[in-house]
Amino acid sequence: MAVTWRRDGMVGFVELDSPPVNAIGQAMRQGLLDAVDRAEAEGVSRVILSGAGRGFAAGADAKEFDFPPEPPHLPDVLNRIESSAVPWIAAIHGPALGGGAEIALACRYRIARADAQIGFPEVILGVVPGAGGTQRLPRLVGMEQALDLIPSGKALSGQAARGIGLVDMVADDPQAAALALGDDVLAAAVPVGARDVTRAEAAAFDAARRTAGRKMRGQGAPLRAIDLLALAQDVPLAQGMTVERETFLSLRQGAEARALRHIFFTERGARQPKSIAASGRAVTRAAVVGGGTMGSGIAYALLNAGIAVTLLETDAAAVARAQANVDGLIATSLKRGLIDEAGAEARRARFAATTDYGAAQGVDLAIEAVFEDMGVKHAVFARLQAACGPDTVLATNTSYLDVNQIAAGLDDPSRLVGLHFFAPAHIMKLLEIVRGDASSDEALATGFGLAKTLRKIPVLAGVCDGFIGNRILARYREAADTLLIDGATPAEVDAAMTGFGYAMGPYEAQDLSGLDIAHANRRRQDATRDPNRRYVAIGDRLVAEGRLGKKTGAGWYRYDDGRKAVDPAVEALVRDESARAGVTRRAFSAEEIAHRLVLAMINEAAGILWDGIAQTASDIDLVTVHGYGFPRWRGGLMCHADQVGVAQVLDGVRALEREDPLVWRPGDLLVECAARGIALRDWTRG
Incomplete structure (x- = not known):
């Protein structure tokens, strides 16, 4: 009753x-x-x-x-x-x-x-x-x-x-x-x-x-x-x-309520898939390698969950910086009233930073959070597998690199799983759990168990460049750069996307994270980039001029006393780059900008689902809402596509395909769903 x-x-x-x-x-x-x-x-x-x-x-x-x-x-x-x-x-x-x-x-x-x-x-x-x-x-x-x-x-x-x-x-x-x-x-x-x-x-x-x-x-x-x-x-x-x-x-x-109900129930259904038939290792002790912004955030997230953390760094100066980073996070939480003094002391007691990898012996989980360089990561994991016990699950926090290549350097690649945290790691709810070809069910289940312990939303992802979220982000930025060189300004693009519902547009967001990060990723892709694919070098020119974003006082915008302002020098640089490329600039309305950028993301996401990198359309919704700021009240990227209608989305992509058949080729999933008259959320691999 x-x-x-x-x-x-x-x-x-x-x-x-x-x-x-x-x-x-x-x-x-x-x-x-x-x-x-x-x-x-x-x-x-x-x-x-x-x-x-x-x-x-x-x-x-x-x-x-x-x-x-x-x-x-x-x-x-x-x-x-x-x-x-x-x-x-x-x-x-x-x-x-x-x-x-x-x-x-x-x-x-x-x-x-x-x-x-x-x-x-x-x-x-x-x-x-x-x-x-x-x-x-x-x-x-x-x-x-x-x-x-x-x-x-x-x-x-x-x-x-x-x-x-x-x-x-x-x-x-x-x-x-x-x-x-x-x-x-x-x-x-x-x-x-x-x-x-x-x-x-x-x-x-x-x-x-x-x-x-x-x-x-x-x-x-x-x-x-x-x-x-x-x-x-x-x-x-x-x-x-x-x-x-x-x-x-x-x-x-209404559409708003239906979308919000969708994301509400999707969040509550985010858990270990039934296909992973194993129990994970309970994590009470963990090691984190790298004490920068991401590594210290991961360490603090673990500390908040009652897990003892050993943070490993390269030298005494790096250890001191890592200790200061974690101490700063504890102090901030204390100041904001999120923890009391007893809680702060308990976190300090569970934390240690050192250069001695031997301190990681016996940990349940070791997470690498170092620079995005394959050689550096191989060196870190060689030291971890030598120091940790054979049952320790090893994890990489890489945002883009091939998890299979990272695992190939281990004696037992089944120990490795991708745990892609989002910055700030102690606040952001999303955790992409990346399944490598060799990743064991136990390693994956350990990731899902950790997500539950940390009160994060787990999403299983396959291996590709950028996994789910960063692969969509890369296409979003590429489409935005194309708009830029064809006639829009950074402020117009950002305004269009905040009007759509994002908290900030792609250029303000890039200023916040640092233009050097995106630049380094573009350099990593130089060797494999399709030479027939249009490339916009405006961001490269900004980096060459030392404009790395808010941290240097200038990026896509100028920052005077921390306040964002449109920079005429950037707009002049954009016009100059258009002239170099022989482009006759034209005006884009806010609606057209948002239309193009959202279609670019949907088409890329459809490819991610078709390729098996994401398991369901709802998983992509979780990633875009909780990792990349897609407006929650639209239910996530794929929910929004379903509300617009797959046939209408496909028509929009095909219209843009006439401009650039390579970049705008409709994904097979969109074509199939439109032909069958089904929503993206209802598609399953036959």
């Missing part, structure tokens, strides 16, 4: 019981409605409502969103709870999110554990609260607090919720506290819906809209939520709830 009832004397106990997260589906709604009827029929003095297992209720069952709503509808159920002659008390532990928080709002009194999580994350799924959240919350905590919570989707701890009046009491045992609550206190509690709304000035709503536009660029749901909060100031509860419900039902069928 989704809802259980028991009675003890004059108290009714109702428990939400739909594991694992007590999602609010039709059976639970009906169970709650039946519980209201039963409590009133039996004449109990109060009802204590709690959740089974790990939490109260983590929101509506999003799987129902793709189907017509079935009665009883949650707003009607909650109106019955709020208006019942029998007062209900919400006893909250764990998550009370979305519909779960709305249930709590409908109760007469709310008691939470200090570590509970209470919030309204609906906008994160492209919808708004649909059962009174936008109308009841400002009546309980005031409009300015509601404007902070609902359009952002953030959750509060039980303690923080008590601070703003979202809950009435904090207790270690909310059910016991609800049972002990005095009748006079409960009798004096006013139903939330009967309270007045504390009004906010127009400036508060304007500020909330600006914040939503900045932090949730391109999304419509946060702005609609703000409109509903504004409505709560001017209309009665029932009228506001009617409009809220209509808005919710309309949004949940």
Whole structure:
């Protein structure tokens, strides 16, 4: 049963019981409605409502969103709870999110554990609260607090919720506290819906809209939520709830909500494939080779997960730099309140930096994070296999290099797996797990187990230049450079992609990472580059002039006191390069720029899936969203392609093929899916 009832004397106990997260589906709604009827029929003095297992209720069952709503509808159920002659008390532990928080709002009194999580994350799924959240919350905590919570989707701890009046009491045992609550206190509690709304000035709503536009660029749901909060100031509860419900039902069928549901469920389904039939090695001790930005970030991610780390460097100066890098990450976390002093000391105690590879003896996993040079990596792994035990799993963090070539230098290449972290490694969620030809299932399973320990999203990738993400990135940058030499400016390209939904465009992003990194990769590809493929050398000229990006004060843009500014010298250089190439420059609209760049990425991604480098279209969605900034509200690159329509995508690529048949040749997967009339997500290798 989704809802259980028991009675003890004059108290009714109702428990939400739909594991694992007590999602609010039709059976639970009906169970709650039946519980209201039963409590009133039996004449109990109060009802204590709690959740089974790990939490109260983590929101509506999003799987129902793709189907017509079935009665009883949650707003009607909650109106019955709020208006019942029998007062209900919400006893909250764990998550009370979305519909779960709305249930709590409908109760007469709310008691939470200090570590509970209470919030309204609906906008994160492209919808708004649909059962009174936008109308009841400002009546309980005031409009300015509601404007902070609902359009952002953030959750509060039980303690923080008590601070703003979202809950009435904090207790270690909310059910016991609800049972002990005095009748006079409960009798004096006013139903939330009967309270007045504390009004906010127009400036508060304007500020909330600006914040939503900045932090949730391109999304419509946060702005609609703000409109509903504004409505709560001017209309009665029932009228506001009617409009809220209509808005919710309309949004949940929209492209934004469907895309966000797709990425939500894809994230939760990211795990070790069934084809890897092994258990991995549990990692309690690890070695990291290389203490630069990436290596220190990997080390800190491991430390955060409770893993002891030995960081290996080449000399005493490098050891000191690595130690300083890790100390700096600990200090930053301490300053931001992410850890306390005890946590900082525990991390320091688990960390050591040294030049002695012998210190890696007995580690469960050794991760190489050194310069992208095959000779350097072979030397590192020769030392690691000599120092580590035969059961130690070896991993390379290479971004582009051939994992099979790296493994070929080992006595036992089956020990090696690619673990491609993304910078900053202790923050970014994505982990590409690269399967070499010889990689054992145990080595791969160790990677997936580590991802779970680090709370990262794992994606299995095959071996090719750049794997999944960087192969798409390379094509994205190539298409952007072609636009540049044909008539666009860096600022126009960046503006078009931020307009599409990226946080920053390709040139600002390259300035942030450093132009020398992309330049080194282009030099690595010189020997194998197709001479018939168009090559744009603008970035090379910038590097030759010492313009390496933000770290040198100039790259594609100029940085005065850290502030980005368009540099006329770069635009002049671009025009000069066009003239050198004999190109007559033309104007491109923002829509045309975004259209071309997105099509380039989709076509490349289709090739990645066709080649077996990625296992599913959804895996590519995870990589593009979590590794490369593709707008989450579009669901990922392949989800976006499916929403546009594969036939339309293919038509767009074929139109561009007339300009450059080599670069724009449609991928076999696009052709096949269009011919069969199926989505990319539904394609499987026959």
